[in-house]
Amino acid sequence: MGKNLTSRAEDYSKWYNELVVKSDLAENSGVRGCMVIKPYGYAIWEKMQAQLDKMFKETGHENAYFPLFIPKSYLSKEASHVEGFAKECAVVTHYRLKNAEDGSGIVVDEDAKLEEELIVRPTSETIIWDTYRKWIQSYRDLPLKINQWANVVRWEMRTRLFLRTAEFLWQEGHTAHATREEAIEEAELMMHVYAEFVENYMGVPVIKGTKTASERFAGAEETYCIEALMQDGKALQAGTSHFLGQNFAKAFDVKFATKEGGQEYVWATSWGVSTRLMGALVMTHSDDNGLVLPPKLAPIQVVIVPIYKGMDQLDAISEKVEPLVMQLRAKGISVKYDNRDTHKPGFKFNEYELKGVPVRLAIGQRDLENGTYEVARRDTLEKESVSAAEIVGKVEALLEDIQRNVYQKAIDYRAEHITRVDSYEEFKKVIEEKGGFVSAHWDGTPETEDKIKEETKATIRCIPLHEEQEEGTCMVTGKPSLQRVLFAKAY
Amino acid sequence: MGKNLTSRAEDYSKWYNELVVKSDLAENSGVRGCMVIKPYGYAIWEKMQAQLDKMFKETGHENAYFPLFIPKSYLSKEASHVEGFAKECAVVTHYRLKNAEDGSGIVVDEDAKLEEELIVRPTSETIIWDTYRKWIQSYRDLPLKINQWANVVRWEMRTRLFLRTAEFLWQEGHTAHATREEAIEEAELMMHVYAEFVENYMGVPVIKGTKTASERFAGAEETYCIEALMQDGKALQAGTSHFLGQNFAKAFDVKFATKEGGQEYVWATSWGVSTRLMGALVMTHSDDNGLVLPPKLAPIQVVIVPIYKGMDQLDAISEKVEPLVMQLRAKGISVKYDNRDTHKPGFKFNEYELKGVPVRLAIGQRDLENGTYEVARRDTLEKESVSAAEIVGKVEALLEDIQRNVYQKAIDYRAEHITRVDSYEEFKKVIEEKGGFVSAHWDGTPETEDKIKEETKATIRCIPLHEEQEEGTCMVTGKPSLQRVLFAKAY
Incomplete structure (x- = not known):
């Protein structure tokens, strides 16, 4: 398999599009603007989710789930919010199909028109604050700190895999607080949580800041953001956290009894990151040979490729490799031993390079005789021979070093830019x-x-x-x- | 807090509806037929998901994600499939709202009408098999074993929390195989996996079987199912696994090159369980005092309630309790120490009974003096005094015994019915x-x-x-x- 990947210098945008598809992360679907996230891409997203979810829970948030649909009237309740989202939303108008009377196929059943149109959520502030009205009566009910993992739809005209798609996956946190200060603190905290995740797990350095009024979220009083820099010198907004003031509380009439016996509107935040992070991950580290994945998010951290002629050699190699696989797994390292006999080693080397597997071990007849492995690291493409006795320690050290190195490289690139x-x-x-x-x-x-x-x-x-x-x-x-x-x- | 729960004998259906809401599992939203899954309910669903996901991966499946929307023409490609779903689907017809020209508010922008209507997925066979056509060329690409965690929409006229809602959460597995036998084996395997989960984790006994032709999934040649029995003597279908034959492969033209050099249509299965399982969980074990949760799925397995007068007593109790909390957590047990001073012990007892927390420990002044805890189990409501030295072992044993007991009770009930x-x-x-x-x-x-x-x-x-x-x-x-x-x- 040749990679046939356009180089970054030649056409960065084309390189990205090709890479996402060829490395099996995602592809366009038959539905305009909607992507299919393939198993390899989804495995990375699952690792992101697991870590973020852990960090949300550690900071006192709980998960819940709110409806996909938002009645049109809800969207309209917060003026700048509807202004921001009305232009790009998918609208459900009917709830049934039927056979056309002229036999021309399946058509919308006009008898099944909804009284009020439903919007497929572009974000959930409105439906959530409509719910919070029922949940919040007193200061004792606050703070309320809830997160939701969900799909959302924004009808974009020009789409790109992960970066801008009509449907995308994300998490959206929605919190309610008794005071302005506490809400601002929460919004800032989540910006820091995002930065910590993006830097320490994705290896992508970010700059923290606030948006100008015109770049703010529709309905926010302040938008905190983390901004990353891609290899083509373009910035990418990696996450946002909004201080919403009392805007949604006022729009949905959510008041609470204060400790002092008064009634006050609730203060709000919302914050989200999405599958867009997958795009940032790809564009920050990858090179002309394919993906470069930071070990902490790589679905396969180590691949072992046997180089052999005939089944006897393969058996001898497998006898060496299988205990090593066990040892590495016992350390929590995800290992794939690729002993497929349908593909040549060169094909496999190419494939795992394209897929960004951080560490590749190869073992052939001579290695078997010498008690060694050939160790290759994906980030620098350096290779060395390592004795079997030292291999576990070597792999552990390498994974840490690669995580550090891809991050440092990105920091250096940004410093120059x-x-x-x-x-x-x-x-x-x-x-x-x-x-x-x-x-x-x-x-x-x-x-x-x-x-x-x-x-x-x-x-x-x-x-x-x-x-x-x-x-x-x-x-x-x-x-x-x-x-x-x-x-x-x-x- | 009184529970004010209708009893099962009085009105089983009302008891269920009240219980789901009062125990904070879920509630109806402002969107007809769509529910809000509240944090406590979602925490149970997350535990179900985690265990099922593990079992799917152990049986060789990978996760992926496919679009929410299905073009109307896709749905029509498999005749019995469209027949089954056309009558209850949410249809997206437009992609923009605008300000009404007469100033009457926000309306659908008729200039933004979709050329082809999109259906919000009621299930994903069609969009997935349209994708599989691109992924499957040769027998080497088979089997393809993919699962998706997603929301789906079926426009039901009469809805009930968890049991029947317009939108629900589920997983849907979609696999592709080279032979009929292998596909049937997969469909049967997943039925067994479901049964194992439902029995061993939910504590709900099921009967495995196949559906009659008229009860089959729209597009299936055989539907395998697991059937549970609720406390009111009504059955509940807890999961289904379908052998789809070559129906979808034919509808979407998915052929593969066989080892022998021929071309053949691919064989398919699909299988799913949904948030409906939450309904089964509630209805199988719970009683007139509230939820009874099997320990393996309880978000809080043990709650500790201090009984005290004044802060000095609370401090003395907390000094005892905090190391115990650590010890229990070190064993992987989820523990809540409820030292809120805003609520009385009686209120807390009621609350955790209503919420089905399997084990409750209470500790007051006399316990402190005697070195004991009062231990109450939720399933039988039995109480006993246990010495602090034996408490960890006692809690561990109790959790196992409650898991076993709720399952046995359900088996006994079914045997009588x-x-x-x-x-x-x-x-x-x-x-x-x-x-x-x-x-x-x-x-x-x-x-x-x-x-x-x-x-x-x-x-x-x-x-x-x-x-x-x-x-x-x-x-x-x-x-x-x-x-x-x-x-x-x-x-």
């Missing part, structure tokens, strides 16, 4: 020629933000947290600015 | 007065089956596997019959 500029000319040049994040002063107005976006396609990715205050002047208008913000072209 | 009858008169009397399963001879025709159903509301739940052959005559028509089948009224 954050440019500070002080003039709009310079800004345009960097955005056009080099890409990456550009740190610049901005006057804080949506007008300037729009102008920059229109002229350069770059948007403000975030107002970084903990960025030092620095007096300056907006690169476009020359008006005063107290802090640099981060611009980039983005996915 | 399987009646063999030889005349239709007797049949009608048993169905009417006693309920339960009725084992009787039937002539094998759908006409007789329909007549019985119409006259008694009883259906053939299954043709039991491994039932001994026994020559007899149909209780209705007197025609010859070789095997008894199981009738019951059913959910």
Whole structure:
């Protein structure tokens, strides 16, 4: 199997599309804009889910499940929310099909028209806050910290596997609090939880910050985000956490009796990450040979390929390998011993390289005689010979080192792609020629933000947290600015 | 908190509805027929999922994810399939809302009408077999054994929490095989896997069998099922596994190159269990005091309630309890120490009884002095005093014993509610007065089956596997019959 993968330099976008399909992560379905997540891709998503779910529970959240459908009237209750989602939602209008009277096939049964249309959830604030009204009466019922794993639909016109699909999988946290401060604390906490996951498990460094008013979630008072940088110099929003103020509580009339005996509207947050993270994972680490997966999320961490002629040699190899497989599994390492006799070693090497398996062991006749394995690491493609006695320790060390290395490589790449500029000319040049994040002063107005976006396609990715205050002047208008913000072209 | 629960004897159906809501498992949402699964209910479902998922993986299945939407034309490709599902499906016809021109609010944008309507999946055979066509070329690609965890929608007119809802959560396995025999073996295997789960984890005994032609899944050649019996004498289908023959392969043109160089249609199975199992769990074990949960699926296995006056006593108790909590958790037991000072012990006792927590420990001043705990088991409501030194072992033993006991109780109930009858008169009397399963001879025709159903509301739940052959005559028509089948009224 040749990989026949377009190189990143040649066409980054094409490279990505081909890689996702060829490495068996996902493919387009017969339904416009909807993807099929294939077993290998889903196995990575399951690992992400398991870790995130653990982190949510450790921070006091519980899972629940709310309806797929949202009555049209619910969506309309929060003004900016409906503004944000009405333009791209799938609408259920009927609940039955029937045989056409003219025999032309199956048609919608007009007698089964819904009184009120249902929207397939694009996000669940409205249906959840309609429910919270019943659950929250008193300060004793707060905080309420719930997460949901679900599918959502946003009818995008231009779609790309994982990055932008009509249907995608995600989790959405929805919390309710007695005070503004506590809700803000929660929204910030979840941004940090996301950052910890994305950095420590996905090996993708992120910048934490807040969105400008025009980039905020529809219905939020503040949107916290984590922004990552892809190898083509474009940014990708990896997760968002919203402080919703009392907007949804007011829209759905959710009040609570305070300790002091008053009645107050509840404070809210929501936060989510989606299968989009799969796109970030692929685009951050992979190379022209295929996927490079961080060991913590690799469905197969170690593959063992026997190199043999004839069944006797294979048997002798298997006798060595099988106890090793057991030893590695006992350490919690996921191992595949690929002894298929339908495919040659070279084919297998290619396949596991394409699929980003972090560590590959090969063992042939000479290794058998010498008591060695050939060990190859996917991230650097380096190979070495390691004695069987040391192999378990070597594999453990390698997995840790690869996890560290892919992260460090991404950090280094990003460090080289954050440019500070002080003039709009310079800004345009960097955005056009080099890409990456550009740190610049901005006057804080949506007008300037729009102008920059229109002229350069770059948007403000975030107002970084903990960025030092620095007096300056907006690169476009020359008006005063107290802090640099981060611009980039983005996915 | 009084429980105010209707008793089973008074009104079984009302008891169930009240119990599901009051024990915080689920509730109806603002969307007709769609439920909200609350955190406590979802925690049980998560435990079910985790165990089933493990069993699926151990039997060689992988997870994947397919689109929520099914183009109308796909549904129509398999004749009996569309017949079965067209009458109850949610249809997406538009992909945008807009502001009404007369200012009356948000309306469907008629300019955004889909060329082809999309059905919200009622089950995924069609979209999956459309995908399998691309994945299967050769016998080397077989078997293909995939499972999906997903939400599905069937527009039911009369709904009940968990038992029958418009949207529900489930898993659906879809496998492809090179031979008829292998597919049948798979369908049977999954029936056994389901039975093992339902009996050993849910503590619900089931009868394995096959469905009659008229009760089969729309598109199946054989439907294997597991049937459980509820405390009101009605049966509940707990899981089904279908041998689909080559029906979907033919409808979606999925052929493979055989080892011998020919081309053949692929053989298929599908199998699923859903959140309906939650209903079976509740209805099998629970009593007039609330839920009774089998320890293996209880989100909280042990609750510890302190009985104290003043903070000094609470501190002294907590000093004892906290190490115990650690010890129990180290054994993998989920423990809640409820030291809330907002609620009295009696309230807490009631609450955990209602929620079916298997073991309750209480500790007060006198226990502290005597070095004891009061131990109560939820299934029998028995209480005893146990010394602190023996408490860990006691709790472990109790959890095992409760798991065994609730299962045995359900087996005993069922044994008392399987009646063999030889005349239709007797049949009608048993169905009417006693309920339960009725084992009787039937002539094998759908006409007789329909007549019985119409006259008694009883259906053939299954043709039991491994039932001994026994020559007899149909209780209705007197025609010859070789095997008894199981009738019951059913959910």
